[in-house]
Amino acid sequence: MAERKSNGILRDQDGDGIDRRGFLECMAWAGTGAFCVMQGGVLKSFCMSRIGELDATKMAGELSFVQISDSHMGFNKAANPDVAGTLKAAVDKINGLPKAPEFLLHTGDISHLSRPEQFDTVDQILKGASAKDVFYVPGEHDVLDDDGKQYLERYGKGTKGSGWYSFDKKGVHFVGLVNVVNLKAGGLGTLGGEQLEWLERDVKQLKSSTPIVVFAHIPLWSVYPEWGWGTEDSAQALGYLKKFGSVTVLNGHIHQTMQKVEGNVTFHTARSTAFPQPQPGSAPSPGPMKVPDDQLRKVLGITDVNYSQGQHALAVVDSTLG
């Protein structure tokens, strides 16, 4: 793979440096630990094993952050009896990155059962990360029994509704959405009318050149509706983001990496730090998947995201814990 580490753009329709073939080649490697980065308008793909050979200053954009997801603190079944240990390993991984991230995004299922001590343990472990700021959105496991009251008290200060909000970092507009409350029988994740109205207003005044990062727990694209892996009204949300040239959507929930590009929108799901889940439809249910003990850390991981001003797409890099 080494001799194919960079690919010229064959057909660049949008002037964004990404052609279909380049993306697909990148995609083909994503599952085995590759990453794509924009350099001087050219999409480059690298095997994760070659990262050490790369120039750290070239790799590091002006904004780096790390997405972690699905810590499920309190889970203690066979698929991973030590979720605190693997979350600590994720923190070690973050602290070992060539460039310290400015902040962390946690895309939900912080806890397994919404218990105070489970949130406390995660907070304590994340204090050990090089990045001190953590931006959260809730997973369905964080809003059990109390419709998210405790979550809002702990993580939702200054947010709207059930915990949605936006903020800006170095020219990138971040939007945290909540699609795990008020779920309807038979349905998928839901954003709801109030949140959608807020989103429309939130992005209305932004220039179309503003890079957008949207993060939410349940995928905002239809990964596998049979298992509830999708969001009922995500199309409406994405409709408000059509004018933007670069939209990156970061989700969790499915405990495995998956990517899709649709126009200017890149969808990406992160691995869990707790346990893997089966590929869509490959098991009777999406329940925790038991892998041999020495394989567990190879299916858990973090997602490192880099952005350079003036460049179009964000570089999304998945790496495993082992």
Next chain:
Amino acid sequence: MRMRRGARIGGVAVIAALALLLAGSTEVAANGERPASAEVKIDNFSFGPATITVAVGTTVTWTNRDDIPHTVVSADDPRAFKSKVMDTDEKFSFTFTKAGKFPYFCSVHPKMTGTVVVQ
């Protein structure tokens, strides 16, 4: 060998007796003599059986046998019943005192749906 066969037959008999007891108790409850009960198991993100028919006065107990927590929440507005979150092997019971159809779902995994028909 004889002992083993005897034990097996005994086991079958016990199960049959339990089945009779369950079926019988539902009937008795219809006459208002004895509280009836019924069971729904949660396995692989599914309610089993997904539809259960019981007599008025029956107490239905759900047991979560998954490694992931689930809930049992009435889909009606207003809600007829709502469990707290049930971790592995935890149970929730509700006594149905009125006839009717009671659709419900898991509010954590809303694709999971079931119905209690009370006659």
